[in-house]
Amino acid sequence: MREIVILGGGYAGLRALRFLQKSKGGFHITLVDRNDYHYESTDLHEVAAGTQPAEKILYPIEDVVDPDVTTFVQASVEKIDRDNREVSLDNGETLSYDYLIVALGFRSESFGIEGVDDNSLPMVDVKTAIAVHDHIIAQMEDYKETHNPDDLKIVVCGAGFTGIELLGALNDNRNEYAEIAGVAPERIELYVVEAVTRLLPMMPEELADYGVAKLESWGVKFLTGKPIKAIKPQTVVYQTNAETGETDELTANTIIWTTGVSGSKVIDDSGFSAKRGRMMVDSDLRDPDYRNVYLIGDCSAVMDPESNRPFPTTAQISLVMGELAAKNILAQLAGRQTGDFTYEPLGTVASIGNTHAFGVLGNGDKTVKGYAASALKKLIMDKALTETGGSKELFAKGRFDLYH
Ligand code: NAD
Secondary structure: OEEEEEEOOOHHHHHHHHHHHHHOOOEEEEEEEOOOEEEOHHHHHHHHHOOOOHHHHEEEHHHOOOOOOEEEEEOOEEEEEOOOOEEEEOOOOEEEOOEEEEOOOEEEOOOOOEOHHHHOEEOOOHHHHHHHHHHHHHHHHHHHHHOOHHHHEEEEEOOOHHHHHHHHHHHHOHHHHHHHHOOOHHHOEEEEEOOOOOOOOOOOHHHHHHHHHHHHHOOOEEEOOOOEEEEEOOEEEEEOOOOOOOEEEEEOOEEEEOOOEEEOHHHHHOOOOEEOOEEEOOOOOEEOOEEEEEEOHHHEEOEEOOOOEEOOOOHHHHHHHHHHHHHHHHHHHOOOOOOOOOOOOOEEEEEOOOOOEEEEEOOOOEEEEHHHHHHHHHHHHHHHHHHHHOHHHHHHHOOOOOOO
């Protein structure tokens, strides 16, 4: 029997699994993930801020696995050997495959900036998101003893989608922090330090400005055009003058790192010709050199023929990739032609708190703001939940409070 191995139970991997399992076409699947649960990585900022408990954004991988077709192995992938069609795991096991789907997701990118790993908090998975929330709460509790205003300060590094959504959720939870620290909510200071001045370049400028203005109206302080040069203990060092290299410092006891992501380290460790852990794949999502290996999700880059740039890394794109990789393996097994990646976006929406958002519909012709955008964002999230977890997970974890 043919063996299909799927590495990673994120959006891309689980979508591929669900699609393949439906066909029961004389093959066996092995799914590998380091966790026994899937999590909605688009909602990590809510766990980090504390506006959602972790359980709300995760569900057991076993719920998706059909034991008649699939074996789930909980382990970390260490290396992929494409020549010998083998995957080595940290539990000592080696898996052999006929077809491989690599969907190992992303990691935080520090760009080699000094002190990032030691002195700032990443927010890349459930554990690190919980750690961010625990850290914030500990600072608020400390404040009661120390009266150090830095305990009340939270700095987000990088105002991309992740940073902006995190700031919205932190603002939503300001009252909780203030209550623990025993201060007025406006004493909780939220900062973001960002390298560029034109934020969220994938959105029209007017819309990005709307998001910034909304957050500023809630008291978030934006330091833009200030590339971060180092993170020292409790201190962000940022450049204020590109010509002289002059820097300034912002002190805070919570510093969260959200300046971008790269694909899984396994991609680099396994000799894929990748840039920042993302490998350029053919239009049918295959490794150009190994016709039985597919790369999908955040460790994959597929060219958008319209923009002549790779498609961005988003959950929506990962889901489409997952389905196409599954369809293409079925096509290969049946001796048919593989299909090319095409993508019709529902929209690109950034939430700022539970009831506000801003974004573009479809390919970007129409913009949406406020409650309507927030409802659209929840619909996009519910669609992702259904496509990975199915209706069981949608009813348990879906966002039905669309207009509240
Ligand atoms: P990003 O790369 O989109 O944004 C990172 C931000 O950090 C940029 O604004 C960049 O200028 C800034 N930055 C980088 N280095 C810096 C430095 N040294 N000092 C200060 N600022 C610095 O990364 P992200 O926000 O983590 O998003 C990753 C991917 O996930 C993107 O493709 C994004 O579109 C996607 N995403 C989408 C959504 C959504 O659709 N709602 C939400 C989250 C993430």
